Amino acid sequence: MYTELSKEELNALKIKLEKEYGELKAKGLKLDMSRGKPCSEQLGLSNEMLYIDLGDFKSESGFDCRNYGMPDGITEAKKLFMPLLGCECEDGIIIGGNASLQLIYDTIARAKYAEGTKFLCPVPGYDRHFTILEHFGIEMISVPFCEADLDIEAVERLAAADENVKGIICVPMYSNPDGFTYSAETVRRLAAMKTAAADFSIYWDNAYCVHHLTDTPDVIPSVINECKNAGNPDRAFVFASTSKITFAGGGICAIASSIANINAVKKEMSVQTIGFDKLGQLRHAKFFKDPDGIARHMEKHRAVIEPKFNLVCEMLERELSPDKLGQWNKPRGGYFISFNGFNNTAKRVVELCREAGVVLTNAGATFPYGKDPEDRNIRIAPTFPPMSELESAMQVFCASVKLASAESLL
Amino acid sequence: MYTELSKEELNALKIKLEKEYGELKAKGLKLDMSRGKPCSEQLGLSNEMLYIDLGDFKSESGFDCRNYGMPDGITEAKKLFMPLLGCECEDGIIIGGNASLQLIYDTIARAKYAEGTKFLCPVPGYDRHFTILEHFGIEMISVPFCEADLDIEAVERLAAADENVKGIICVPMYSNPDGFTYSAETVRRLAAMKTAAADFSIYWDNAYCVHHLTDTPDVIPSVINECKNAGNPDRAFVFASTSKITFAGGGICAIASSIANINAVKKEMSVQTIGFDKLGQLRHAKFFKDPDGIARHMEKHRAVIEPKFNLVCEMLERELSPDKLGQWNKPRGGYFISFNGFNNTAKRVVELCREAGVVLTNAGATFPYGKDPEDRNIRIAPTFPPMSELESAMQVFCASVKLASAESLL
Numbered sequence: 001m002y003t004e005l006s007k008e009e010l011n012a013l014k015i016k017l018e019k020e021y022g023e024l025k026a027k028g029l030k031l032d033m034s035r036g037k038p039c040s041e042q043l044g045l046s047n048e049m050l051y052i053d054l055g056d057f058k059s060e061s062g063f064d065c066r067n068y069g070m071p072d073g074i075t076e077a078k079k080l081f082m083p084l085l086g087c088e089c090e091d092g093i094i095i096g097g098n099a100s101l102q103l104i105y106d107t108i109a110r111a112k113y114a115e116g117t118k119f120l121c122p123v124p125g126y127d128r129h130f131t132i133l134e135h136f137g138i139e140m141i142s143v144p145f146c147e148a149d150l151d152i153e154a155v156e157r158l159a160a161a162d163e164n165v166k167g168i169i170c171v172p173m174y175s176n177p178d179g180f181t182y183s184a185e186t187v188r189r190l191a192a193m194k195t196a197a198a199d200f201s202i203y204w205d206n207a208y209c210v211h212h213l214t215d216t217p218d219v220i221p222s223v224i225n226e227c228k229n230a231g232n233p234d235r236a237f238v239f240a241s242t243s244k245i246t247f248a249g250g251g252i253c254a255i256a257s258s259i260a261n262i263n264a265v266k267k268e269m270s271v272q273t274i275g276f277d278k279l280g281q282l283r284h285a286k287f288f289k290d291p292d293g294i295a296r297h298m299e300k301h302r303a304v305i306e307p308k309f310n311l312v313c314e315m316l317e318r319e320l321s322p323d324k325l326g327q328w329n330k331p332r333g334g335y336f337i338s339f340n341g342f343n344n345t346a347k348r349v350v351e352l353c354r355e356a357g358v359v360l361t362n363a364g365a366t367f368p369y370g371k372d373p374e375d376r377n378i379r380i381a382p383t384f385p386p387m388s389e390l391e392s393a394m395q396v397f398c399a400s401v402k403l404a405s406a407e408s409l410l
Numbered sequence: 411m412y413t414e415l416s417k418e419e420l421n422a423l424k425i426k427l428e429k430e431y432g433e434l435k436a437k438g439l440k441l442d443m444s445r446g447k448p449c450s451e452q453l454g455l456s457n458e459m460l461y462i463d464l465g466d467f468k469s470e471s472g473f474d475c476r477n478y479g480m481p482d483g484i485t486e487a488k489k490l491f492m493p494l495l496g497c498e499c500e501d502g503i504i505i506g507g508n509a510s511l512q513l514i515y516d517t518i519a520r521a522k523y524a525e526g527t528k529f530l531c532p533v534p535g536y537d538r539h540f541t542i543l544e545h546f547g548i549e550m551i552s553v554p555f556c557e558a559d560l561d562i563e564a565v566e567r568l569a570a571a572d573e574n575v576k577g578i579i580c581v582p583m584y585s586n587p588d589g590f591t592y593s594a595e596t597v598r599r600l601a602a603m604k605t606a607a608a609d610f611s612i613y614w615d616n617a618y619c620v621h622h623l624t625d626t627p628d629v630i631p632s633v634i635n636e637c638k639n640a641g642n643p644d645r646a647f648v649f650a651s652t653s654k655i656t657f658a659g660g661g662i663c664a665i666a667s668s669i670a671n672i673n674a675v676k677k678e679m680s681v682q683t684i685g686f687d688k689l690g691q692l693r694h695a696k697f698f699k700d701p702d703g704i705a706r707h708m709e710k711h712r713a714v715i716e717p718k719f720n721l722v723c724e725m726l727e728r729e730l731s732p733d734k735l736g737q738w739n740k741p742r743g744g745y746f747i748s749f750n751g752f753n754n755t756a757k758r759v760v761e762l763c764r765e766a767g768v769v770l771t772n773a774g775a776t777f778p779y780g781k782d783p784e785d786r787n788i789r790i791a792p793t794f795p796p797m798s799e800l801e802s803a804m805q806v807f808c809a810s811v812k813l814a815s816a817e818s819l820l
Contacts, residue, residue, distance in 0.1 A: 035478065043467075043476040050689065051461055057453075066453040068445065068658040097507045098687040105682045109519070128684075135681045248478040250689035271545045272515045274538075277508040277687060279460065279660035 002323050002405055010410055017403040021352065024396050029357035031393040036176070036335035037384040038244055041304045045297065046246040049287040054279070065278035072266055074278055076285035077252060083291045084209045085238045086222025087256035094262060094269070097276040100241035100253035104169075104203060105132050107237050107255065110268050111201070113138055113166055120158055120168040122150055124338060124366030124377050126176040129169045129205065133368070140368035141165070145180055148329075152186045156193045163196035167203060173220050174208040174334025177366055177379040181218035181332070191226035191235065202227070202236040208334040209240055210298045213306055218332055224256060233258045242284060244335065245294060245301075252280050308382040308390055312337055315391070319398035325405050328380075337380040338366070344375045345404040352400035358393045412733050412815055420820055427813040431762065434806050439767035441803040446586070446745035447794040448654055448711075455710050456656040459697040467692070475688035482676055484688055486695035487662060493701045494619045495648045496632025497666035504672060504679070507686040510651035510663035514579075514613060515542050517647050517665065520678050521611070523548055523576055530568055530578040532560055534748060534776030534787050536586040539579045539615065543778070550778035551575070555590055558739075562596045566603045573606035577613060583630050584618040584744025587776055587789040591628035591742070601636035601645065612637070612646040618744040619650055620708045623716055628742055634666060643668045652694060654745065655704060655711075662690050718792040718800055722747055725801070729808035735815050738790075747790040748776070754785045755814040762810035768803045 005013060057066050059074035072078075073095025087093045096103045119133050123142040133140050141158060144151045150170070159165050168190070172182045182190075190202060204223050212218070227235040234257070241253035255265065288294050313330050316339070320326050326341040341349060346363035353360050361379045364370040380397070382390055415423060467476050469484035482488075483505025497503045506513045529543050533552040543550050551568060554561045560580070569575050578600070582592045592600075600612060614633050622628070637645040644667070651663035665675065698704050723740050726749070730736050736751040751759060756773035763770050771789045774780040790807070792800055 037478050040474065043474065046476075047467075050464060050467075054460060057457075057460075064450065064453065064659070066456075066657045066659050068447050068653070070659075099683040099685070102683045128681075131681050135678075243478070247476045247689060249474070249476050249480075249685060250687045268545075271538075271541050273509040273512045275509070275659060277660045277690065279657060280687065280690075 002325065002409055005409075007410070010406055014403070014406045014410065017399065017406055021356065021399045021403050024399050025356040027357075027392070029392055029396065031357060031385055031389050032359045033381050033385060033393055034359045034361050035384070036244070036381045038248055039304065039384050039386070042301055042383070043247060045300050045304075046287070049246060049283050052283055052286050054282055054286065057279070057282070059278070059282065065282045068274050070278055071270060071273065071275045073254075073276065074281050074285065077281035078254075080285060080288055080291060080294065081240060081254040082256070084240050084294070085206060085254060085256040086224050087238065088222075088225070089259060091259045092224070092262050093254055093256040094265060095276065095281055096253040096255065098243075098249075098251055098253065098280075100205070100207070100239045100243070100255075101128055101132075103253055103255045104129070104205065104239055106269075106272075107203070107265065108132060108136055110265070111166075116164050118162065118165045120155055120165060121368050122168070122170050122175070123368070124177055124372075124379070126171055126205070127361070127365040127370075130368045133169065142368055145178060148180050149183050150180075150186050152189045156189065159193055159195040159197075159200060161196060165195070166197050166199060167201040169203040169205065171205050171207055172223070173206055173218060174211060174331060176207070176334065177336035177338040179329050179331030179334045179336065179338065181220055184221050187221045187223055188226050188230070191223055191232060192230035200235060204236055204238040206238055206240045207244070210294055211244060211301070211335065212298065212333045213302055213309060214332045224258070228258070234261050237261065245297065246284065246287070250280065252277075252284055305383045308387065309337065311387060311390055312380060312382045312394055315394040315398060320401060323402075325401055335381060335383055337382060339378045339380055340376050341378065341401055342376060342405050342408050345401070345408050346372060346375045346378050348404040348407065349378060349397070349400045352404060353396055356396045356400070358396045360397070412735065412819055415819075417820070420816055424813070424816045424820065427809065427816055431766065431809045431813050434809050435766040437767075437802070439802055439806065441767060441795055441799050442769045443791050443795060443803055444769045444771050445794070446654070446791045448658055449714065449794050449796070451714050452711055452793065453657060455707065455714075456697070459656060459693050462693055462696050464689070464692055464696065467689070469688070469692065475692045478684050480688055481680060481683065481685045483664075483686065484691050484695065487691035488664075490695060490698055490701060490704065491650060491664040492666070494650050494704070495616060495664060495666040496634050497648065498632075498635070499669060501669045502634070502672050503664055503666040504675060505686065505691055506663045506665060508653075508659075508661055508663065510615070510617070510649045510653070510665075511538055511542075513663055513665045514539070514615065514649055516679075516682075517613070517675070518542060518546055520675070521576075526574050528572065528575045530565055530575060531778050532578070532580050532585070533778065534587055534782075534789070536581055536615070537771070537775040537780075540778045543579065552778055553578075555588060558590045559593050560590075560596050562599045566599065569603055569605040569607075569610060571606060575605070576607050576609060577611040579613040579615065581615050581617055582633070583616055583628060584621060584741060586617070586744065587746035587748040589739050589741030589744045589746065589748065591630055594631050597631045597633055598636050598640070601633060601642060602640035610645060614646055614648040616648055616650045617654070620704055621654060621711070621745065622708065622743045623712055623719060624742045634668070638668070644671050647671065655707065656694065656697070660690065662687075662694055715793045718797065719747065721797060721800055722790060722792045722804055725804040725808060730811060733812075735811055745791060745793060747792060749788045749790055750786045751788065751811055752786060752815050752818050755811070755818050756782060756785045756788050758814040758817065759788060759807070759810045762814060763806055766806045766810070768806045770807070
């Protein structure tokens with residue numbers, strides 16, 4: 001335990017750790033674990049889709065997908081997404097283009113929030129959500145997690161107290177980066193809670209809804225249904241995409257909500273576009289056939305990436321547990337491992353890694369305004385590098401954590 | 411000549427025309443000439459692209475198009491578009507998703523125009539442009555055409571007189587719906603004119619830049635170069651798409667401008683999306699290989715649609731010229747024939763056509779706020795219906811023009 005060492009012992013340890021780190025640095029690695037990117041083997045699982053027979057290019061309803069029209073997407077693509085989004089009505093969903101982030105951005109843009117608007121942001125969270133909110137001048141209020149679930153009491157309190165609190169943005173399943181899945185009670189309470197703002201919205205980015213890493217997948221109630229049942233039918237906007245199912249560079253995405261909300265979105269969207277890429281929708285529909293097809297496909301993803309998650313967790317356990325140099329989750333799904341080291345070490349770890357050729361997500365990125373108040377959280381994205389590179393990168397990571405931890409105690 | 415008839419003669423004529431119209435109406439047609447949609451044969455020209463060999467899915471630069479990244483698009487897609495947009499620098503262009511309309515919308519949204527902003531709108535023009543401007547609360551000032559060219563003197567006068575006039579939005583080649591191409595002098599003067607607003611922008615929707623219908627295609631100078639040469643390098647934003655080259659429901663689009671403008675767009679765009687569909691870009695690049703490939707492909711389009719334009723012009727000539735019941739253009743490119751009838755007849759013609767089963771673009775759609783001050787312009791879109799249907803539709807159209815003209819004189 002570093003914390004139990006004397007100053008002399010720590011200094012000696014630091015010299016030893018610097019030597020170990022220096023040897024790794026000398027290898028001149030060039031590895032990237034900065035983003036949650038699928039690896040080449042994962043992408044290959046869907047190559048077949050790129051050449052799939054599109055028949056007469058018509059949707060089930062007889063619409064020629066090659067032509068203009070169908071701004072809300074073809075029915076068979078809607079049917080693929082509906083269970084993923086917890087949407088039970090074809091009029092309550094729109095299929096978009098390549099990026100659900102754009103749908104989130106556009107939905108927030110359309111809300112035209114006034115100055116002084118605040119959003120609740122579970123932390124650690126997804127940096128790109130925070131960037132969107134900052135872009136629109138929305139003040140972000142961090143909300144913690146509590147026992148591997150959203151701190152719903154904090155959310156209820158904050159939403160009830162201030163009419164400027166207009167929304168919450170979150171990843172409710174296998175959260176980015178902690179891998180937490182909100183409990184059924186949390187979802188129900190979010191849907192039912194009293195809010196000071198009459199137009200409080202839940203931006204529900206269900207990015208990892210089918211991205212399981214166990215035989216007993218997490219489940220989560222439909223927030224759309226819960227909102228409806230609680231008498232707040234227009235409260236939730238739900239998003240998902242196939243970016244991490246088929247292709248991050250050529251998937252399709254969806255937004256679901258109440259029919260009233262979706263009708264309003266359609267109306268404004270019709271100013272913006274005549275329609276999204278329907279050939280991509282047709283390709284996805286023909287490739288998966290039905291939501292079960294997606295589930296089966298995700299098993300193949302799991303087979304590729306589970307060993308990577310295991311490797312990272314094993315190395316952290318072996319290298320860092322004996323000296324209690326941090327905590328991390330063993331995720332049940334999603335794309336990340338969230339590492340919490342000693343306070344005031346995260347930036348230093350990222351710096352040390354970078355100097356040794358391993359690029360991590362910036363420290364602080366998982367918090368609003370890029371500021372981790374304790375400077376201890378680092379998001380590890382294990383999916384992209386091949387196993388051998390991942391091992392090298394994690395050696396650098398662990399050596400950096402050890403060195404930064406020793407430094408922080410001196 | 412209807413205008414030379416006595417009231418009695420006109421009444422007798424009207425009875426005869428009502429009978430003729432009634433006989434056509436009795437056929438119970440159901441035809442749509444409302445939008446400039448490619449026909450099935452045109453779409454079929456690109457079917458091969460949907461199955462094209464994508465090799466190892468990598469761009470020329472070695473980037474895996476299946477994955478995240480490359481927010482400004484792959485180089486080979488840029489190279490396809492650059493001559494179409496008059497852009498000479500890879501850093502001055504971004505390849506977008508399916509819809510150039512979305513790029514136009516987003517570019518105007520990013521400008522965050524203050525209340526009271528005005529735009530110049532050449533009329534007749536593209537209804538979807540007007541809808542975007544109206545959506546953002548931008549006041550539209552109609553500018554006429556003059557001798558088959560933009561009335562550049564009117565534009566110069568209006569832009570110089572009022573600092574709230576912040577832009578012009580136009581289709582400079584084969585304009586929608588008149589098919590006019592701006593002269594080189596007009597382009598140069600637009601680029602060089604003194605504007606009261608320091609941030610005056612030209613939104614240059616070059617939608618029909620390769621959509622020629624003659625052996626001697628119109629040419630137009632690069633507005634980007636002209637702006638640069640005139641010392642107004644950041645004035646123009648240029649847009650184009652493959653919606654009417656490959657697939658209206660699955661093309662790619664582009665925006666080009668000065669490097670400074672494009673850098674600013676990239677920065678804001680990075681909040682919105684991680685990147686557009688790069689597999690679509692790769693498909694287009696492999697299908698066309700180079701801009702000449704696009705030119706050859708457009709010859710095939712011409713072979714399909716030129717007979718339709720000819721048919722419409724011939725029927726108008728035969729049916730309406732003897733009595734001078736209107737004027738129209740014989741377009742050298744683009745997607746439309748612009749018909750101008752007697753004043754105060756356009757709405758009635760569209761109504762008569764609709765009642766006889768032929769859907770046209772709404773009268774007035776080609777003007778800001780949907781209001782044609784003289785109620786005489788109708789946009790005819792000949793590409794979508796098969797020849798036989800087009801002939802039936804034009805019979806109804808001509809009969810409706812005759813009847814509405816006679817009615818208007820009574």
